[in-house]
Amino acid sequence: MRPFVVLIFALSLGFCTSEPQKNPTRDPYSLETLIFLEEVLLDVWESSESKEGAMSRLRYVCRTRDTDDGYLCYTWGLLEYHRGNYAESYTAFRKALEKNPNDSLYKNMLRISAExxxxxxxxxxxxxxxxxxxxFTETQKHCKEDKPPEFESFRFLAEHGILTKDTIRRGILADCFQRLNSEDKSQIQKEIRLSSLSYKERLYADQMKSDPFSRIWDTASYHRGEAGKEAVGASAGVVTVNASLGMETGSTSSGTIRPGSPITEAWRKLKLASISGNETQGREAIRSFLSEVQQAKRKGKLEGQLALALERAAKLLLEQDPQYSKLRSLAKEL
Structure with a gap:
């Protein structure tokens, strides 16, 4: 009897001390969330046996503890869509959109999965x-199937800014629109307007959204290609820091940094002081920069790591970059 009790105790101890599965937090960039996603995706693609368990975990966290931006539900939706489970993907994308109702990517996938x-x-x-x-989806479908265009649908889309002058000149809706009678086309054209959608701006917005440094730094200049040459061989994160801080050799333009976050604004003032060689203004700017860095470090673990990276990059720039040669003495402040 005693050996059996010892065996049960040993087994229970083993189960208690084994590492638990990681659970995500509401922060999409938290270590717990990233580890959870890694585990799920590895299980999904490893084998058919592990796939169902992983999908079940992802489905559960989507419904109970998704991130603030709905990304876990969106990931579940993509995986279900890839498997051909369109009803499940529709449910997932709808839940993702509830968390982030303005995300254009979520909207588009919801529309596609609904169809x-x-x-x-x-x-x-x-x-x-x-x-x-x-x-919009129904109208596209009717046009693809060469069904007679519906005036009310076209007018509705025009009134809501979906149908634009561009879309009636080219694309699948253009041919369909031309089959309307002259009076209907005239009424619809009174409602439509030039497209305000810029795919370039959408790309910039998506890039900035996915860049973790956007949490504490205005990364717009970097992603728009306004921050100078990238460091060869540097990682994306390092390039973002160095380019945003102004690591372009020989650049003296003060327009490469756009004010947005307090840290960015503080560094912009330091850069202006470096151009004029005003050490007093430079010292005030570097102290403001450090103050904002310390505040960012208190916001969270990830913000702290990003702020530390900015602080180290700033020290290197002051010590080595030619455009900061007039303020070399301020490097000791960092």
Whole structure:
């Protein structure tokens, strides 16, 4: 009897001390969330046996503890869509959009999965935005199938800014629009306007959103290509720091940094002081920069790591970059 009790105790101890599975937090960039996603994706692609368990975990966290930006639900939706489970993907994208209702990527995937799963009617009844997405999809579908165009649908899309002068000149809706009678086309053209959508701006926005440094630094200049040459061989994160701080050799333009975050604004003032050689202003700027860095470090673990990277990059720039040669003495402040 005693050996059996010892065996049970040993087994229970082993289970208690084994490393638990990581659970995500509401922060999409937290270590716990990233480890959770890594575990799930590895299990999904490893084997059919581990795939279902991983999908079950992802489905559960989407419904109970998704990140603030809905990314876990979005990931679940993508995986289900890839597997051909369009009804499940529709549910996932809808939940993701509830967390982040202005995300254009989430909206587009919700629209596509709604069509694939036969949920356009549900999407239309869900919300005003859902109605717009559903009618746009239905109109596209009718045009692809060479069905007669519906005046009310085109007018609705024009009134909501979806149908623009660009879309009636080219693309699948253009041919469909031309089949309307002259009076209907004239009425619709009174409602439409030039497209305000810029795919370049959307790309910049997506890049800035995915760049962790955007949490504490204005990364717009870097992603728009306004921050000078990138350091050869540097990682994306390092390039972001160095380029944003102004590591372009020989550059003296003060326009390479746009004010946005307090840290960015403090560094902009330091850069202006370096151009004029005003050490007093430079010292005030570096102290303001350090103060903002310390505040960022207190916001969270990731923010602290990013702020430390900026602080180290700033020290290197003051010590080595030619454009800061007039303020070399301030390097000891860091």
């Amino acid at each position: 694939k799963s036969g949920n356009l009617a549900d999407l239309k009844a869900h919300s005003r935005d859902g109605e717009v997405l559903a009618i």
